[in-house]
Amino acid sequence: MVHKCLLLIQEKKGIGGIIHCLICLKKSEKKYAICSCCQAKLPWLPHACYQCGELIASSQQRCQFCQAQPSSLERVQALFAYQAPFPYFIDQLKRQGRLFFAPLLGTWLADHLEPTWEPDWVIPLPLSALKQKTRGFNQNQEIANVLAKKRGWVLCPWHCTRSSLSLPLFKGREKNLLLNPFRLHPRGDGKHVLVISDVIRTVATVRALAQALKAQGVATVEIWACCKEVV
Numbered sequence: 001m002v003h004k005c006l007l008l009i010q011e012k013k014g015i016g017g018i019i020h021c022l023i024c025l026k027k028s029e030k031k032y033a034i035c036s037c038c039q040a041k042l043p044w045l046p047h048a049c050y051q052c053g054e055l056i057a058s059s060q061q062r063c064q065f066c067q068a069q070p071s072s073l074e075r076v077q078a079l080f081a082y083q084a085p086f087p088y089f090i091d092q093l094k095r096q097g098r099l100f101f102a103p104l105l106g107t108w109l110a111d112h113l114e115p116t117w118e119p120d121w122v123i124p125l126p127l128s129a130l131k132q133k134t135r136g137f138n139q140n141q142e143i144a145n146v147l148a149k150k151r152g153w154v155l156c157p158w159h160c161t162r163s164s165l166s167l168p169l170f171k172g173r174e175k176n177l178l179l180n181p182f183r184l185h186p187r188g189d190g191k192h193v194l195v196i197s198d199v200i201r202t203v204a205t206v207r208a209l210a211q212a213l214k215a216q217g218v219a220t221v222e223i224w225a226c227c228k229e230v231v
Ligand SMILES: [Zn+2]
Pocket: 021, 022, 023, 024, 025, 026, 034, 035, 036, 037, 038, 039
């Protein structure tokens, strides 16, 4: 359970500069607001498919779907199952505008994942123009800012937009660029791209972005997400 009263305190950078754990209320020995004990109990994802992030047996590298169907996405890595406390954390970040959750999530990514290819560019998964305007910020951008700064990577200078096109239309049809909701306006020529997302609900979304990147000459696309929905 997250102690809601602590959210406001953490926003002001702790009590007298001391960071307290959002789950157990004890003083956190870390620079961010979850102590080691509570961090160990988070829903860390076990072995997952290399290319889509679905949970699979540890003896396999790719799920049956990815083995059968070529993908424009080289690698998917997610840290946690989208289970408590993450739906609450991410809701606080993106709907309540509590931006101090971005350093928490970005630091976890920076501390626990390694890229398969050293990224030339880091791209936050874009929101649709309508969502970006309504929300006023992109939570993926906030997380990517923290990650890029900690790892010394460069945020992509490309202008990337996303229409409100319904993705079910796109599902399974990677060949049809006209249905792709992402539009890229290149300002660089990075070969290896790392996409950052808060949650992966359906891999079709990131595959669509990967396809648009490949059409611009990108060689590899990897996605890192804080959470992955698991069935
Ligand atoms: Zn704790």
